[in-house]
Amino acid sequence: MIVYENVTHIYNRGLPNQQIALDDVNLRFEDGEFVGIIGRTGSGKSTLVQHMNGLLKPTTGRILMDGKDVSIKGLGINFNVGIVLQNPEDQIFEQTVFKEIAFGPQNMKLDSGEIKRRVAMAMDFVGLPKDILETSPFDLSGGQKRRIAIASVIAMQPRVLVLDEPTSGLDSAGKKNILQRIYEHHKKEKTTVVLVSHNMEEVAQYVERVVVLEKAKVTMEGKVDEIFEKPNELRKIGLDIPRISVAFLKLKELGYDVKNVHTLKQAKTEFFRLKKTLQER
Amino acid sequence: MNPILQEVTLGNFLQTNSVVHKIDPRLKLGSVFVYTILICMFRGIYALLLTFVALLAVYKGAKIPLKALWKNLKVIVPIITIAAMVNIFLIPGSVVFEIWFLKVTKEGLIFTLMMFFRASCLVSGTALLTFTTSPGSLVDALEYFARPVRMFGGSPNEIAMAISIAIRFVPTLFTELGKIIAAQKSRVAPFDSPKLRERLRAYLPVIVPLFHITSKRAEDLACAMESRCYAGNNKRTKFRILRFGTLDFVALVLMLVCAVGTFWVDRWRLYS
Numbered sequence: 001m002i003v004y005e006n007v008t009h010i011y012n013r014g015l016p017n018q019q020i021a022l023d024d025v026n027l028r029f030e031d032g033e034f035v036g037i038i039g040r041t042g043s044g045k046s047t048l049v050q051h052m053n054g055l056l057k058p059t060t061g062r063i064l065m066d067g068k069d070v071s072i073k074g075l076g077i078n079f080n081v082g083i084v085l086q087n088p089e090d091q092i093f094e095q096t097v098f099k100e101i102a103f104g105p106q107n108m109k110l111d112s113g114e115i116k117r118r119v120a121m122a123m124d125f126v127g128l129p130k131d132i133l134e135t136s137p138f139d140l141s142g143g144q145k146r147r148i149a150i151a152s153v154i155a156m157q158p159r160v161l162v163l164d165e166p167t168s169g170l171d172s173a174g175k176k177n178i179l180q181r182i183y184e185h186h187k188k189e190k191t192t193v194v195l196v197s198h199n200m201e202e203v204a205q206y207v208e209r210v211v212v213l214e215k216a217k218v219t220m221e222g223k224v225d226e227i228f229e230k231p232n233e234l235r236k237i238g239l240d241i242p243r244i245s246v247a248f249l250k251l252k253e254l255g256y257d258v259k260n261v262h263t264l265k266q267a268k269t270e271f272f273r274l275k276k277t278l279q280e281r
Numbered sequence: 282m283n284p285i286l287q288e289v290t291l292g293n294f295l296q297t298n299s300v301v302h303k304i305d306p307r308l309k310l311g312s313v314f315v316y317t318i319l320i321c322m323f324r325g326i327y328a329l330l331l332t333f334v335a336l337l338a339v340y341k342g343a344k345i346p347l348k349a350l351w352k353n354l355k356v357i358v359p360i361i362t363i364a365a366m367v368n369i370f371l372i373p374g375s376v377v378f379e380i381w382f383l384k385v386t387k388e389g390l391i392f393t394l395m396m397f398f399r400a401s402c403l404v405s406g407t408a409l410l411t412f413t414t415s416p417g418s419l420v421d422a423l424e425y426f427a428r429p430v431r432m433f434g435g436s437p438n439e440i441a442m443a444i445s446i447a448i449r450f451v452p453t454l455f456t457e458l459g460k461i462i463a464a465q466k467s468r469v470a471p472f473d474s475p476k477l478r479e480r481l482r483a484y485l486p487v488i489v490p491l492f493h494i495t496s497k498r499a500e501d502l503a504c505a506m507e508s509r510c511y512a513g514n515n516k517r518t519k520f521r522i523l524r525f526g527t528l529d530f531v532a533l534v535l536m537l538v539c540a541v542g543t544f545w546v547d548r549w550r551l552y553s
């Protein structure tokens with residue numbers, strides 16, 4: 001369990017370009033949860049997640065992991081938390097894809113057999129073909145670079161996996177694929193997953209609980225259904241609800257007896273239920 | 282992220298709407314140039330001290346917090362410290378006190394103090410220029426001083442543009458560098474290892490992506506400039522035209538008084 005206690009983060013403190021990126025944030029991430037963090041650009045999402053493994057230290061407040069303070073200044077990185085940062089393809093440096101993905105496990109001083117196993121697992125995880133193992137990552141496409149970067153964190157098998165806008169800039173097949181696999185991994189291994197995202201369809205489909213950030217503050221927090229029940233509040237802060245939810249809200253407005261739905265799967269059942277009741281009449 | 286990199290202000294413009302910000306950039310650039318030469322010429326400590334105090338006063342006038350200056354000065358502290366350690370013991374002269382076999386001389390102390398203030402003045406002066414002058418104005422000033430190259434068929438605009446882009450990208454590169462370090466740290470790169478060799482090796486995964494990103498940036502920038510028909514030839518007209526006003530005249534006089542004054546103090550109190 002990870003707990004944020006009154007966390008405030010100020011960039012360039014005391015200078016004219018000072019920026020309060022987090023303002024008294026209190027949060028709780030339970031083990032095995034799939035949490036979504038949404039908010040418009042500049043609302044502090046990246047700053048928030050970078051506190052989780054100690055990359056950033058809070059200006060005031062603290063972060064506890066299983067009751068232990070991981071936000072003490074001078075304390076190194078907490079490797080139980082694996083973060084895939086925004087635009088992670090910028091971190092690529094090795095000569096081959098294998099070496100790139102093995103970088104993390106190698107630094108963890110695992111033996112070579114284990115490293116090989118983990119690289120294979122991670123490649124499989126993100127859906128990269130085996131035959132590119134020995135090619136240079138710089139020769140690959142943007143989407144493939146992204147997958148390599150994600151794989152390099154997956155290979156470290158963190159207990160908590162944090163993804164900062166992992167699908168921005170990927171094609172729709174690539175998006176779905178990666179998230180689907182992360183979701184399966186989460187179900188199977190009971191890994192905690194924190195997903196920072198702009199895409200509400202994604203959030204509705206995979207996330208259990210949503211945290212909404214607005215101007216450095218947590219303004220809303222709750223189950224997906226509760227959050228998407230308030231489309232007007234979300235629109236006010238520049239966010240949307242899934243398009244399928246909009247469609248069903250419209251149906252409700254027109255006088256049909258439907259529940260609020262947020263994913264295509266829910267929509268399908270709800271639609272057939274509606275059809276049946278209409279036919280019975 | 283590395284706390285130093287995270288908040289570095291090197292080469293950053295800080296808008297505070299002060300009088301100093303409004304001074305003609307040519308005068309500011311010229312003053313920094315003249316003062317750099319003067320500071321290197323000073324032979325005594327009094328002129329250096331005076332210059333440093335005067336610089337601090339201008340910081341006050343420009344409403345730049347000294348904390349911003351300190352962030353730049355901090356960078357030279359380790360270099361100065363090492364040089365001081367060597368000089369303080371090695372310069373012969375009248376001995377002030379002795380520690381075991383090491384003799385500390387008056388000459389050594391003064392030399393070290395002078396080196397400290399010389400470096401501080403140089404850093405504060407150049408930092409003041411970038412704090413108070415927007416990159417755009419700086420190019421205008423550079424272009425003005427680069428005019429003589431026309432005689433040899435060169436283009437002052439191209440030179441100014443190249444320099445300004447370089448200055449403009451220093452903070453961006455620092456941000457980029459910070460991000461890469463963060464990413465590699467997240468992958469257990471041994472930046473904090475007690476072994477020096479390990480720590481140095483940890484920087485390879487930082488340098489390679491940095492070069493990659495920089496060259497990609499440069500290419501993108503070149504394409505963007507080309508597609509907007511940028512040509513640095515001498516037929517370009519200007520949007521902002523620099524005018525030397527009353528404020529600039531006052532500033533010029535003040536600057537000359539300071540320059541002559543400190544120089545006189547220096548030669549008058551020679552080797553004090």
Ligand SMILES: Nc1ncnc2c1ncn2[C@@H]1O[C@H](COP(=O)(O)OP(=O)(O)O)[C@@H](O)[C@H]1O
Binds near residue numbers: 044
């Ligand atoms: N390294 C930094 N230095 C200074 N300001 C920063 C830095 N990183 C982010 N910020 C500022 O903090 C705020 C929050 O940024 P960020 O956490 O990246 O938001 P998001 O990920 O939601 O887009 C923004 O206003 C941004 O400009």
Ligand SMILES: [Mg+2]
Binds near residue numbers: 045046047086164
């Ligand atoms: Mg972000």
